[in-house]
Amino acid sequence: MNDNGQATILQVEQLNVYYDTFHAVRNVSFEVRAGEIFGLLGPNGAGKTSTLAAIEGLLQPRSGKIHVAGYDIAEKKKYARASMGVQLQATSFQPELLVPEIIQLYAGVYGVEMNKQKVDSILKEIELSSASSKRFGQLSGGQQQRVSLVIAMIHNPELVLLDEPTTGLDPQSRRQLWERMENMRSKKHGILVTTHSMEEAESVCDRIAIIDHGQIIAIDEPQRLIDLHRDDPKVISVSRRGRITLEDVFIGLTGKQIRS
Amino acid sequence: MQTKIPSTSNVMTTLLRADFITQWRNRRSVIMVLLVPVIIVISWKSLVARLGGPFVLSNCITVGLTAIGLMGYTNSIARDRDKGIFQRLRVAPVPSWSIMMSRLVVQLVMILLVTLGVFFAGYYFDKISMPMQGYSLAFICALVGGAVYLSLGQVIVGLIQNPETVSSTTRLVYFAFIMVGMFGELGVLGKEIGEIVKWSPYGAVKRIISDSLQPGAWNIHSSIALLVTFGYTMIFSVLGINWFKWNSR
Ligand SMILES: Nc1ncnc2c1ncn2[C@@H]1O[C@H](COP(=O)(O)OP(=O)(O)OP(=O)(O)O)[C@@H](O)[C@H]1O
Ligand SMILES: [Mg+2]
Numbered sequence: 001m002n003d004n005g006q007a008t009i010l011q012v013e014q015l016n017v018y019y020d021t022f023h024a025v026r027n028v029s030f031e032v033r034a035g036e037i038f039g040l041l042g043p044n045g046a047g048k049t050s051t052l053a054a055i056e057g058l059l060q061p062r063s064g065k066i067h068v069a070g071y072d073i074a075e076k077k078k079y080a081r082a083s084m085g086v087q088l089q090a091t092s093f094q095p096e097l098l099v100p101e102i103i104q105l106y107a108g109v110y111g112v113e114m115n116k117q118k119v120d121s122i123l124k125e126i127e128l129s130s131a132s133s134k135r136f137g138q139l140s141g142g143q144q145q146r147v148s149l150v151i152a153m154i155h156n157p158e159l160v161l162l163d164e165p166t167t168g169l170d171p172q173s174r175r176q177l178w179e180r181m182e183n184m185r186s187k188k189h190g191i192l193v194t195t196h197s198m199e200e201a202e203s204v205c206d207r208i209a210i211i212d213h214g215q216i217i218a219i220d221e222p223q224r225l226i227d228l229h230r231d232d233p234k235v236i237s238v239s240r241r242g243r244i245t246l247e248d249v250f251i252g253l254t255g256k257q258i259r260s
Numbered sequence: 261m262q263t264k265i266p267s268t269s270n271v272m273t274t275l276l277r278a279d280f281i282t283q284w285r286n287r288r289s290v291i292m293v294l295l296v297p298v299i300i301v302i303s304w305k306s307l308v309a310r311l312g313g314p315f316v317l318s319n320c321i322t323v324g325l326t327a328i329g330l331m332g333y334t335n336s337i338a339r340d341r342d343k344g345i346f347q348r349l350r351v352a353p354v355p356s357w358s359i360m361m362s363r364l365v366v367q368l369v370m371i372l373l374v375t376l377g378v379f380f381a382g383y384y385f386d387k388i389s390m391p392m393q394g395y396s397l398a399f400i401c402a403l404v405g406g407a408v409y410l411s412l413g414q415v416i417v418g419l420i421q422n423p424e425t426v427s428s429t430t431r432l433v434y435f436a437f438i439m440v441g442m443f444g445e446l447g448v449l450g451k452e453i454g455e456i457v458k459w460s461p462y463g464a465v466k467r468i469i470s471d472s473l474q475p476g477a478w479n480i481h482s483s484i485a486l487l488v489t490f491g492y493t494m495i496f497s498v499l500g501i502n503w504f505k506w507n508s509r
Contacts, residue, residue, distance in 0.1 A: 056351045058507070069263065082263045082353040092343040096285035097278060108274025109352045111266030135285075155264070 006033040008067075009159045009190030010055065015064035017050045017214075024050045025061070026214040032159065032190040037181055039205035039222075040194045041250060043259045047214040048194040049089050052161055055192075056086055069158045082110070085157035089164055089194075091148045095137025099128055099147055102136055103154070110155035126150050141168045149177060153184065160184060162193040166200060178204050198247040212254045222246050229253070271354045275362035282336075283366050293332055293370065294377050297324035301381040313388035314477070317378055318470035319442060321402055322462060324374035326437050329409025330416070330430040333367050337417045338426035342508045350506060364410065371406040375399055390473050397472035404486070405465035407493045412461065414500025421508045437462050464488040 010032040017025035025047045032038040040048050054061045057073050057080065066073040069083035093102045100119045107114035123129045126146045131139060136147065145168050152160055160181075166174045181191050181204055195201055201208050202222045209219040218225060229235045230244050235252030239245070283290060297320040304316050340346055349359050379395060382388040390398075413430065420426045437460075443449050444457030445466065457463045464485040471482035 058347060058351060071263075078265055078353045079263050081351060082265050084351075086348070086351040088344060088348055088351070090344045091348045092345055093348065094278065094282050094340070094345055095343075096282045101278065101281060105274055105278040106352070108277075109266065109271055109349065109354055111264045111270065 006035060007188075008032070009034050009036075009069055010192060011065070011067040012051070012055065013065040015051065015054055015066065016062045017047070017054055017059065018062045019050075024214050025054065028064075028211070028214070028216055030209050030216065030219060032192050034158075034188040034190055035185050036206045037185050037191045037193060037204050039201045039208035040192060040211060041196075041198075041201055041208055042194075042211035043254055045259045046211045046254075048211060049163055050214075051211070052163055052192070052194070055161060056084070056088075057081060082155075083157055084159040084161055085152040085155065086160075087148050087152040087162045087165055092144075093136045093147070093151075095135060097136050098133060099123065099136060099139070100132055102147060102151065106151045106154050112155050122150055122154075142170055142173060145169055146173060149180075153180070156189075158189055160189060160191045162191065164194055164196065166195065166197060174200075198245065198250060202246050210250060210253055217253055225249050265353055268355065268358060271358055272362060275349075275354075275358060276365060279362045279366045280369075283370075289332070290370070293324065293327045294374055296327060297321065297374055298377045298381045301378055302385045305386045308386045308388060313382065313386070313390065314470040314473040316386065317382050317388060317390075317398075317473060318466045319445070320378045320382075321375055321398075321469050322405065322441070322466045323438055324378065325371060325402065325406045325409050325465065326434055326462070328367055328370045328374065328406060329411075329413045330434045330437075332370060333363065333410050334413030334416050334430045335423070335427050337363065337413070338420070338423040341417070341506065342421075342423045344507070346506050356506070367410055368403060368406070371402055372399065375402040391475060393475050394473040397475070398469050401465075401468045401472045401486075404489055404493075405469060408461045408465055408489055408496065411493050411496035411500055414504065415496050416500075418500045418503030418505075421505070423508075441466070459485075459488055461489075461492050464492070 008031045012031065013029050015025055015028040016023070028051055040051065042048050050059070053059045055066055055068065055073065057077050068080040071080040071083060073080045097105070100123065103119050103122055104114055120129070123132050128143060128146065131143060136144065139147070145165070149162070149165055152162065165177060169177065181193070184191055193205070205222060207219065207221050208225065209216050211217070220228065226244055226246055226249055229249045229252060232252055235244060235248050238251045238256065239248040300323060301316060301320045308316055346359060350356060375398065416429055416433070417426060420429060440449065440453070441457055441460070441462035444453050445463065447454050467485040468482060468489060471477045471479070
């Protein structure tokens with residue numbers, strides 16, 4: 001429990017990730033609460049995916065503590081992993097498998113009961129009923145992304161980690177995903193999402209963290225971040241329409257420079 | 261919400277199902293792997309009288325084992341790693357070894373199919389017939405020998421990340437083994453090379469299969485070849501597993 005009386009689903013404390021000598025994530029700490037959509041924003045190469053990889057247990061951080069649903073990822077990896085649903089930035093499934101077969105595979109891997117009817121209803125939900133006899137490799141990029149997203153939530157996990165989930169989605173699918181995220185939120189799941197879309201961050205995230213060069217430089221509610229930095233000369237100088245947007249704050253704080 | 265950990269046996273069943281389906285959908289390349297040794301058996305019909313049935317059968321099985329380990333297994337691992345398929349599986353609550361174990365079981369079935377195919381083709385086309393005991397022992401030796409090439413494949417995917425480079429490397433090693441192996445055994449390449457080939461993964465595997473086919477033929481050299489085969493598998497596995505990275509970056 002935290003100050004607001006909400007349970008903490010994900011707790012990251014003083015996380016440091018290195019790739020050999022390169023310090024990719026620097027002293028990152030934040031938490032995601034039950035019933036919260038938390039956005040992780042940052043320029044290319046800021047360390048978002050690396051932070052998620054440490055939470056997923058895919059890489060060994062140099063230091064720091066991570067708890068998922070109360071389980072320490074270093075000590076109770078299996079339990080922590082069973083409590084999270086993951087959509088990786090570069091996920092793929094076996095291109096030879098049909099969509100229903102992928103659903104069956106991951107249902108089995110997470111220990112979820114699955115029958116033909118349930119598979120059909122999942123396909124219907126992501127509007128892929130007509131593609132049920134297609135191999136994963138034959139789907140369009142956005143359709144593949146939809147499969148990947150539904151797999152991330154297949155076992156109704158307490159924590160959902162989504163790495164740029166709306167990249168490549170059409171507006172309809174994007175809205176549908178937002179609704180699904182909000183639906184999970186209302187059921188007290190915690191959702192951690194990375195995005196480059198300021199519109200997305202503003203419209204669905206309850207709180208956001210801005211990360212740059214591996215460091216978190218701001219954490220707050222989107223509107224409060226805007227209010228807080230409204231008078232910052234760096235923010236005002238990049239504003240385009242007189243009105244200060246989250247994008248202005250983001251660029252003001254992280255600089256106009258494109259990342260190598 | 262409660263945390264549910266699926267049982268390892270359920271996980272294995274699910275993984276196996278998916279891996280066998282994948283293998284089935286790739287049946288064109290599977291058939292190629294099976295067909296090459298069978299074609300060699302048939303085309304060597306006239307050599308059976310001179311070289312003997314066990315020589316022909318064991319040679320062809322070894323060719324098949326090389327293809328399974330170096331081409332089938334290795335390339336599929338390299339591809340799936342590059343596509344991020346392993347990473348996605350690994351973030352699920354499954355033991356990492358189960359992911360590889362499932363892949364290996366598929367390859368063991370392939371080994372049995374190649375061995376069966378060669379035995380049948382040898383019987384029907386070349387009229388080679390061996391005692392039942394010989395066939396069963398040769399099955400076991402084929403599995404033991406197949407492990408050498410699977411672990412050698414593991415070394416290659418441990419050393420090389422890029423799937424295209426893996427593919428060209430395995431093809432090169434495959435042809436090197438086949439060519440040097442077959443011609444070296446026949447004595448075409450001279451005595452020294454012949455001696456090296458004899459104790460190479462190719463020669464040792466060929467020997468244990470050949471000698472197990474004829475129950476009376478097993479001698480001290482066969483036992484040494486068996487030990488050498490185990491030794492290669494051990495060394496290759498340790499190196500291959502140690503060097504292996506689950507992601508390609
Ligand atoms: N395997 C790796 N080896 C070496 N450096 C890496 C590796 N993976 C990532 N990096 C580096 O770590 C930094 C952070 O990368 P990361 O993928 O976490 O960024 P990101 O915030 O997710 O970026 P993007 O928005 O482009 O997805 C980058 O500078 C990247 O080059
Ligand atoms: Mg990323």
